[in-house]
Amino acid sequence: MPPKRRNRLLAVAFVLVGAAAAVWLLLLAANESLNLFYPPHKVVNGDAPVGVGIRAGGMVLEGSVQRAPETLQVAFTLTDRQGADFQVLYDGILPDLFREGQGILVRGQLDASRVFQAEEVLAKHDENYMPPELMSLPTNGGSGLASPAEPH
Amino acid sequence: MNFKAWWHRLGSPKWFYRVSGPWQSLFLSLALALLAIGTVWGLAFAPPDYQQGNSFRIIYVHVPAAMLAQSVYLLLGVAGALLLVWRMKLAGLVLETLVPFGMGATALALFSGAIWGKPTWGAWWVFDGRTTATLVLLFLYFGLHALRRAIPDPAAASRACALLAIVGVINIPIIKYSVHWWTTLHQGATFKLTTAPAMPAAMWAPLLVNVLGAYCLLAANLVAKLRNAILRRERSSRWVRDLMDGSQPSIGPAPSPNRPSAAPSHSQRSAAP
Numbered sequence: 001m002p003p004k005r006r007n008r009l010l011a012v013a014f015v016l017v018g019a020a021a022a023v024w025l026l027l028l029a030a031n032e033s034l035n036l037f038y039p040p041h042k043v044v045n046g047d048a049p050v051g052v053g054i055r056a057g058g059m060v061l062e063g064s065v066q067r068a069p070e071t072l073q074v075a076f077t078l079t080d081r082q083g084a085d086f087q088v089l090y091d092g093i094l095p096d097l098f099r100e101g102q103g104i105l106v107r108g109q110l111d112a113s114r115v116f117q118a119e120e121v122l123a124k125h126d127e128n129y130m131p132p133e134l135m136s137l138p139t140n141g142g143s144g145l146a147s148p149a150e151p152h
Numbered sequence: 153m154n155f156k157a158w159w160h161r162l163g164s165p166k167w168f169y170r171v172s173g174p175w176q177s178l179f180l181s182l183a184l185a186l187l188a189i190g191t192v193w194g195l196a197f198a199p200p201d202y203q204q205g206n207s208f209r210i211i212y213v214h215v216p217a218a219m220l221a222q223s224v225y226l227l228l229g230v231a232g233a234l235l236l237v238w239r240m241k242l243a244g245l246v247l248e249t250l251v252p253f254g255m256g257a258t259a260l261a262l263f264s265g266a267i268w269g270k271p272t273w274g275a276w277w278v279f280d281g282r283t284t285a286t287l288v289l290l291f292l293y294f295g296l297h298a299l300r301r302a303i304p305d306p307a308a309a310s311r312a313c314a315l316l317a318i319v320g321v322i323n324i325p326i327i328k329y330s331v332h333w334w335t336t337l338h339q340g341a342t343f344k345l346t347t348a349p350a351m352p353a354a355m356w357a358p359l360l361v362n363v364l365g366a367y368c369l370l371a372a373n374l375v376a377k378l379r380n381a382i383l384r385r386e387r388s389s390r391w392v393r394d395l396m397d398g399s400q401p402s403i404g405p406a407p408s409p410n411r412p413s414a415a416p417s418h419s420q421r422s423a424a425p
Contacts, residue, residue, distance in 0.1 A: 020322050
């Protein structure tokens, strides 16, 4: 390789590595705020601030959803299925994918009694898609399909 | 043919123009056929998702668009390096002509993602790791487009765009791994190289067809734009002028509108008064 071309290659590589390092440092510094939500164990152990607008996420605990008969108010528990869970209160229309066992994101504030007062509820789905007929099969022989939520 | 000779020929616009003629129609017909099959298959015949119902079908547009958006940028970054270090003419043309296509793919990915997000997540837009990084990708395409027009000297503009393209490549792994590095709303990758997709073949097969079709469309677009750009850039060179002069006689004398060039058929003659 001619020295001129080698110098240009080195310059390009230097620019790329330098920019990558800069971006990496930026991301490292902003790491916590780049996370979209607090998982349940961070809400429970106090990492999530109280009285500040945050997002939190978890799975809707089966049997925890309680709807008010006259209003849109709903209360449910979000869990990580590893012992950490917290209660959420919400007044509004839930997304179509909201159901027990489903991953859910809530935006709002933790109040003093560590109950999450949600202003917005978002449903998180994963990259596992399957036709409804497969849902009725008892097991799929470990084909890698996600454990399905219970439709109701 | 050894690699070095092949490499030098690939860098020659004249050689590329000579060989690429049939590629354009080949890729275009492949793309149209695959996209038609994949889209009809995916929208009409693939089963609905057990949770999302029919709204999951937007995957057949969203995933190919998002893959193109990132692949095109990666291609621009590679072309930028080839231009800056090896001064490859053809790479400069790639850098110049592929930006609108990538911009369109990125816009389509964001747009289809918003349409998908509303019924499934419950929001048109969330400043999530992956969606934000894809928005940055769109701005990088805007930047490449604007930078070229901001610098009057074409060679200087190409070098500046090459540098921006190379630096912007850092965004691609951020888009790719954002769903693993941070807690995000966006789901993980649909296609992975190492594991089978987590859905039955009836769902992923049409998607694969559409993805292949999208890449064929990219190839057809690239070849067509490159051939145009080569002719424009080399218009004063001898081989282009020879090509233009040489193609003149083959067209033949222009037929006048009131006299058909082909011999009139029997029926036409009998119909004439």
